[in-house]
Amino acid sequence: MHSKSRFGTKAFSGLAVMAGAAMLAVTPSTGQTVADTSVPQTGLNIPEKLTIFGENDPNVRRATAVVNGDIITGTDVGHRLALIVAANGGEVSDEEKQRLRLQVLRNLIDETLQIQEAEANEIVIDQAEIDSTFQQVAQQNFRQDLEAFDQYLRERGSSSDTLKRQIKGELAWSRLLRRNIQPFINVGDEEVNAIIERLNASKGTTEYRIGEIYMSASQENSPQVVENMRKILQQISAGGSFVAYARQFSEASTAATGGDLGWVRPAQLPQPLADAAVQMQVGQVVGPVEVPGGFSILYLIDQRQILTADPRNALLSLKQLAISFPEGTTEQQAAARAAEFAEATQQIKGCGAANETAARINADVVDNDRVRLRDLPGPLQNTVAQLQIGQASPPFGSVADGVRVLILCGRDDPQSAAAPSFDQIMSQLENQRVNKRAQIYLRDLRRDAIIEYN
Numbered sequence: 001m002h003s004k005s006r007f008g009t010k011a012f013s014g015l016a017v018m019a020g021a022a023m024l025a026v027t028p029s030t031g032q033t034v035a036d037t038s039v040p041q042t043g044l045n046i047p048e049k050l051t052i053f054g055e056n057d058p059n060v061r062r063a064t065a066v067v068n069g070d071i072i073t074g075t076d077v078g079h080r081l082a083l084i085v086a087a088n089g090g091e092v093s094d095e096e097k098q099r100l101r102l103q104v105l106r107n108l109i110d111e112t113l114q115i116q117e118a119e120a121n122e123i124v125i126d127q128a129e130i131d132s133t134f135q136q137v138a139q140q141n142f143r144q145d146l147e148a149f150d151q152y153l154r155e156r157g158s159s160s161d162t163l164k165r166q167i168k169g170e171l172a173w174s175r176l177l178r179r180n181i182q183p184f185i186n187v188g189d190e191e192v193n194a195i196i197e198r199l200n201a202s203k204g205t206t207e208y209r210i211g212e213i214y215m216s217a218s219q220e221n222s223p224q225v226v227e228n229m230r231k232i233l234q235q236i237s238a239g240g241s242f243v244a245y246a247r248q249f250s251e252a253s254t255a256a257t258g259g260d261l262g263w264v265r266p267a268q269l270p271q272p273l274a275d276a277a278v279q280m281q282v283g284q285v286v287g288p289v290e291v292p293g294g295f296s297i298l299y300l301i302d303q304r305q306i307l308t309a310d311p312r313n314a315l316l317s318l319k320q321l322a323i324s325f326p327e328g329t330t331e332q333q334a335a336a337r338a339a340e341f342a343e344a345t346q347q348i349k350g351c352g353a354a355n356e357t358a359a360r361i362n363a364d365v366v367d368n369d370r371v372r373l374r375d376l377p378g379p380l381q382n383t384v385a386q387l388q389i390g391q392a393s394p395p396f397g398s399v400a401d402g403v404r405v406l407i408l409c410g411r412d413d414p415q416s417a418a419a420p421s422f423d424q425i426m427s428q429l430e431n432q433r434v435n436k437r438a439q440i441y442l443r444d445l446r447r448d449a450i451i452e453y454n
Contacts, residue, residue, distance in 0.1 A: 064105060066452040067112040072105065080104045080166075082158035084248050096231060103228070103249055111169040113445040118172035121180065125171045133167045134160065170256055173438075181437045187429045195425050202265060203307040208277050210269075211242055211259040211299035214252040214291070222295075229288035229295055236285055242299045251294070253435035259299070265306065273298060283378075302374075310414060312374035312381065317410035319354050320366040321345055321392075324402035334399045341403055342395045350390035351409035369410070384408065 065072045081104050085092050092100070118125075138149035150160045213232065217225040232249065236242050246259030254261055266274035270291045280286060280300040287297030304310045323341050325334050344361045348354055358365045373381060383393050387408040397403035420428075 064454060065109060066454075067109050068116055068450055070112050070116065072108050072112060076108060076162065076165075077101055077104050079158045079162035080108060080248075082156055083162070084244065085157075092235075096235070099228065099231065107248060109449075109451065110442060110446070111166065113442070113449055114173040114176070115169050117441075117445055118176045121176060123172055123175050123179070125168050125175070129171065130164050130167050133171070134164050137163065137167075177434055177438050177441075181434050181441070182430065185430050185433045185437070187426055187433070191429060192422055192425045195429075196422070198267075199306065199420070205265070205306050206278075206303055207263050207265045207306050208280075208303045209263050209301040210261045210273075210277060211246060211301050212252055212254060212261055212273075213242070213246045213250040213259050213287075213297040214294060215249065215296075216251050216294040225295055226288055229297055233285065233287055233297055236297075236299075242285065251439075253431075253438065260301070263304070310374070311385065312372075313414040314373045314385075315412040315414075316371045316373055316384065316408060317369040318367075318371050318384075319351050319407040319409055320368070320404055321354060321358050321363045321407070322366070322397075322402055322404040323361070323363045325399055329399060331399060334403075338395055338397075338403045342405075345392045345395065345405045345407075348390075348392050348407060351407055354407050380406070 064074050064077055081097065081101055084100050084104065085097070135146060138144050138146055144152060153159055153163065213229070215225050215229060232240075232245055236245060243258030247255055249255075250259050252259065266278055269277065272289050272291050273296060276286055276289050276298055277300065280298065282300050282302055285297065285299045288295035289298060323337065325337065329337075341361060341363070344357055348357050355365055357363075373385060376384060380393070380396070384406060387393060387406075389408055389410065391408055393406045395403045395405050
């Protein structure tokens with residue numbers, strides 16, 4: 001479970017504007033340091049530090065690190081850092097940025113080693129494949145076309161190039177593992193059948209969908225790792241994106257999926273994580289939890305009963321009635337209007353009468369016949385789950401957003417949940433073993449690397 005293969009594409013939720021960094025330059029005539037200047041973000045690939053030899057040449061850059069001859073510049077680190085600042089809406093202290101900068105540099109070193117190893121094995125990632133994945137990120141995660149997405153990144157101190165490099169690293173490492181490791185992984189039929197038997201025996205017990213941020217630690221650096229993870233936990237608790245932090249900082253193979261471990265039973269987890277998971281509430285984040293080899297932050301995404309139909313998977317047919325308030329409406333005026341709305345909607349006798357009532361009270365109507373109960377906001381799930389066909393929910397909303405009710409027109413309850421297939425379990429076991437080998441692979445690349453820091 002704990003490796004850094006990072007399959008897939010790292011996408012980010014919300015990016016934040018990054019302040020221009022100060023630059024130091026050395027004059028060719030005197031060798032004196034020129035005063036710091038604030039450099040605005042122009043979208044150009046301007047590094048944070050320049051060393052000029054002889055004639056002024058703005059293309060000569062001083063590297064932050066050189067990994068087996070490949071340069072990682074301050075610009076590379078700064079652009080990647082801007083994606084992390086994204087997770088907090090730009091609300092990151094200077095001290096926290098410095099800590100994040102060091103972690104980003106470590107991530108870029110790993111990424112460089114992965115790309116180098118793939119190239120040494122003659123694995124080529126076509127630019128067209130990178131561009132296609134980049135386009136998917138823009139459309140699926142940001143709902144923007146390429147031009148708008150590129151502008152969006154530049155305005156926040158990052159660039160499309162830094163995200164494309166990240167995509168290239170993930171694709172290259174994934175393909176390398178499939179070629180050099182996966183063919184030598186064996187999972188026996190008896191292992192899969194044993195898991196299926198245990199699943200059937202566990203029917204009705206609870207399983208959990210867990211998010212994890214894992215960081216390895218040794219006896220020497222454990223205090224520093226714990227402190228770093230506590231700061232990450234503070235940022236997440238203050239509203240930061242768990243997914244974004246997991247993608248950038250987790251050393252587990254699930255980093256590319258935002259730390260999502262999928263559905264697991266406590267018995268599948270290391271004991272410290274199992275003990276924590278069974279005590280958590282959905283939506284809760286805890287940590288750092290000490291596990292073999294390091295520490296983890298856990299996020300309980302969801303929970304359900306094994307091989308048992310989840311009532312929250314019911315498909316609902318809903319009719320929504322909504323009213324809005326004109327600008328300048330006072331709380332008192334809104335409360336009076338909402339009370340009239342509530343009284344009228346609670347008198348509705350089934351969905352057939354809803355449109356007539358809506359016209360009478362000047363409310364907007366929206367129909368949706370395929371709403372999954374679990375997709376409703378948490379507070380509404382329990383309320384709507386208790387409705388009978390034709391009943392309306394209590395009003396909900398605000399002065400700014402208006403007031404709404406939901407009327408239940410129909411409900412299709414889910415069938416009993418099916419066990420994962422033989423092939424699905426086989427694939428999961430293979431991936432776990434590939435990931436364990438990948439951790440060793442990357443560790444060896446680090447040990448053999450020649451890395452110079454400036």
